[in-house]
Amino acid sequence: MDVLASGIGEFRKPDPDGYREYVRTHKERRLVSKVMSEHDAISRFVEDGDYLAYDQNVAVRGPTSLFREIIRQRKKDLWIAAKFTWSDASLLVAGGCVSKIDVGWMATGRLINEAIRKGELKLIDWTNGALAYRHLAGSLGVSFLPMRYLVGTDTFTQSGAKVIEDPFTSQPICLVPALYPDVAIIHVQQCDIYGDARVLGAGVAPMEIAMSSKKLIISTEEIIDHEAIRRQPQRTTIPYYFVDAVVVAPFGCYPGSTPGLYGADIEHWMQFGAAEMQGKTDEYLENWVFSVASHEEMLDKRVGAAKLLKLRQAETVREGYYE
Amino acid sequence: MDVLASGIGEFRKPDPDGYREYVRTHKERRLVSKVMSEHDAISRFVEDGDYLAYDQNVAVRGPTSLFREIIRQRKKDLWIAAKFTWSDASLLVAGGCVSKIDVGWMATGRLINEAIRKGELKLIDWTNGALAYRHLAGSLGVSFLPMRYLVGTDTFTQSGAKVIEDPFTSQPICLVPALYPDVAIIHVQQCDIYGDARVLGAGVAPMEIAMSSKKLIISTEEIIDHEAIRRQPQRTTIPYYFVDAVVVAPFGCYPGSTPGLYGADIEHWMQFGAAEMQGKTDEYLENWVFSVASHEEMLDKRVGAAKLLKLRQAETVREGYYE
Amino acid sequence: MSEQLTFTDVEANICTIAGMIEEDKLYFVQMAGAPLMAVLLAKYMSAPGVGYVVEEGAVAPSPSFPLPRMMVGASRSHYRAVGWYGMNIVDSHAALGFMDYGLLACLQIDKFGNFNSTFIGGTYEQPERRFGGAGGATEIASQCWRTLLMTKLQSRKFVNKVDFVSSPGYLDGTPGARERAGLPANTGPYKVITQEAVFDFHEETHQMRLIAMMPWVTEEEVLSKMEFEPLIADKVERMTLPTEEQLTIIRTEIDPGGLTVSRGEWFTIDRDTDKRVT
């Protein structure tokens, strides 16, 4: 193989056959209920050192209740893919959970900068699209995919991509290694007890991430009947056999928004931003994560019914999602 | 590039940059009506010598009214991809339209065998999945994709695939060249005047074919309002800017079925099969293609209202398609 | 006169395979015809919850019986699936190792389970009889963990050398041959099912091995219907005959038009003796 250039970034060596072996022995093929608490889902399926993937549109439809549970359980040494995200990476860094980030785009600030300075955090640069495409490669069961960009940049140099001579066109072509995360967490609007899940609206790469991750936790705004899934099969984003856990989490991406259901709590983001700037994220975490036992308790004791109603009312669009 | 093995089959050299140039100068970006007759669509967008792609599930949702128009206009020397198809290839061979077939699966009989014997027809073997995957490669704008099968077979040898040493795993990996058809014809249930099209139900690769084909003709059971498309964006299989022509064709895949709308006319298939066995396909074509000016006239004069009603009644499922 | 049971070779295959279907496994089933009917018979009778996918992208459908005559891709065969996708998606599910079993028919097979669905006789360029092509069989036989192959026991089908290797078995049979070619590890043909005999493959040599026969046939009869000589298991089991109930369901619910099951060789079996009458 004539490799014309190689990035120097660290990456997990793609191992399609290893993924297959895991699937063969670990994944449930029967229709059995996978509903469990966020506590059980995170403690059973997220391990220290795991590569963790998730899907969201910046602050929209992100699995934030599960991020908080990961912090609550003090998971360590996670490697995450922050593509087209918001302050989730900062939040997880504040919680001491993350040691490596594959970067597409994320909000950065004091926490990220300090963690880099202290040598506690390593960033590996890719792009949003390159990370989504690496998930696509994983979802196709292969070890790499060719693509038409990334080359010519320092981003390429810091990534784990390669350039080869295309055997069909003889031109240089960029190859990115497939990403097979250990575990993915994805928030959806609707899911049945078996894991058949519907993402309503545009999403970065929920299906690709679901397919390429060894373990998959779905958090859902509501459980819908299995027969409802079967009545409209074309709406199913993720079929049951990819899913290991289903967590019921209304307002599960608070303070982010879920299209068709509720708006974002911008004041909350500002509160987090202020805490970060003032070096007070420990207080923030104590208040929003550690001092409450669950997402449900956080909603009840910290957010409150009035705010939740206001956020519901702030979402004026149901068309295309629920209509 | 260390190429470990290469198939000997002929294939169009993938040319992503050539495709891009075509798109840049030829494709309409504005929302303009593309509704036209089947005659105009085929005469404007299908040229002798074109590589023609289409999508169907064996005899389901195939663009048969457009196949008949291609025969009626005596198009020549087409190269087609027959993946997961039915007797369409035989029909086009009977019409003298086809000189090469990339084979996934197709019904074969006297017509195909005779055309091969006479040297009028060349088959190049792939598989259903390999052809769908070659369309996927085209839809991603790249020149090839890696995949985990085809190797170890004579099918590989007769195809245009290659084996290289995977630069990420060091194992042998099969690469298939992207397929960028000159023109594709796709039948859908619903489409607006601009080409925003909905395929209702499972389909082999309608989106991939639409994206990878330079020219695209949609035939549709009905025109729906553009605002209806915008009210449910997640149901749009193909957005307008890929589409060059929209042909209104109720019962457009007769004698095949369209899910949610009408069943197949099995007697018609048997009639075609009998004509083929008896060497009477010229009579068949005269009756069903040449002696009628259009699909509409064929439905009216050859099929008849009673049969159409019967086929509508034979389709008992609307759930998941229209409900 | 004792009671008799009458069925075709295809019906026998469908019933035998239906008896092998495991409810906690996922199946990737070829297009239509006998393989699909086998899984549907199991779903109807013994394994209602079993999940299967078909090439055109329907995942775990619950077809409404009786099935339509031309059922591939039709609404009743995709009825109440949990997902409707496309071919690239379900092929990827197989690539990812989710499909425990592939279920396929073939025209010709060799002792290592390599099989042909492309042409018979002549050359590739000028075949005597050209068939439909590899279809989806290659992706299924390459990517599912185990492949169940269905064919008829005839010497022109069990051959020393297939006219064309459309889809891979164990290739040349040597250890690791599939992996060396680039196929996913630890996959391959698992059983070959015919109307009168069932075969598996030896763990090391990967040669086809006779493991079960219908009650009315002898080893010699089986071998007389094969061009190559298979291994013979230490103990060759007796296959179970189709039941009346199975046959009734096939004929009324699974293939009411009889397009698939009414063709081929007919068997009439005396139920007292399990011997073939005609």
Added chain:
Amino acid sequence: MSEQLTFTDVEANICTIAGMIEEDKLYFVQMAGAPLMAVLLAKYMSAPGVGYVVEEGAVAPSPSFPLPRMMVGASRSHYRAVGWYGMNIVDSHAALGFMDYGLLACLQIDKFGNFNSTFIGGTYEQPERRFGGAGGATEIASQCWRTLLMTKLQSRKFVNKVDFVSSPGYLDGTPGARERAGLPANTGPYKVITQEAVFDFHEETHQMRLIAMMPWVTEEEVLSKMEFEPLIADKVERMTLPTEEQLTIIRTEIDPGGLTVSRGEWFTIDRDTDKRVT
């Protein structure tokens, strides 16, 4: 006292770009912020039919105004799209050549249009200030036919050498440099828009070239705000000022919260003389 017009540098950029939007072209627009606001302003005022896609997969939306404060991926920004897909799909639309223009913001840019959105100062391993990363800018700047880049005219932004090439311009500027690297042919940065000047790139040398300035600035002033010296067009045009109507629509419909447009440098312009007052 004559009438005055007051606006920010971001507002100036939004208005200038809005004036460049062509209704018969397709746009690939970065996440949010000023680039998206520019296309929305055009859509609101002059090019209602213009189509654009955003990274998370909404194709040709018709957002409902006023827009929400945190709008990326939110329901009102995807409202009445013609399609809702994902990132890989719309990136592929760009790979296939359907996107005429990419519309992006950047932190730092060099004379060949290579730009940085990753870090400023220090080293890659220990940056002084780490930013969000390349995001979707690299795929957009690589795959769209032409890229419109928006930034502020400041010497720390127009630099001899960017701290990190997050996304490609014309690389080293030599003919065919992008193609040799493996990028799609005939693509590249098209214009760079700032609050006081607009640049394009010389056809052969691919060097940045000053082509237009606001009425109140001189060439010397522009050059004083750049670390490198750009080419100067034979005739440097005068840029059009934002209109009252544009500014009103930005402030009431496009960014009613003022999160994006109220930051940065404020300009107050005397409308009689087109000179800057403060």
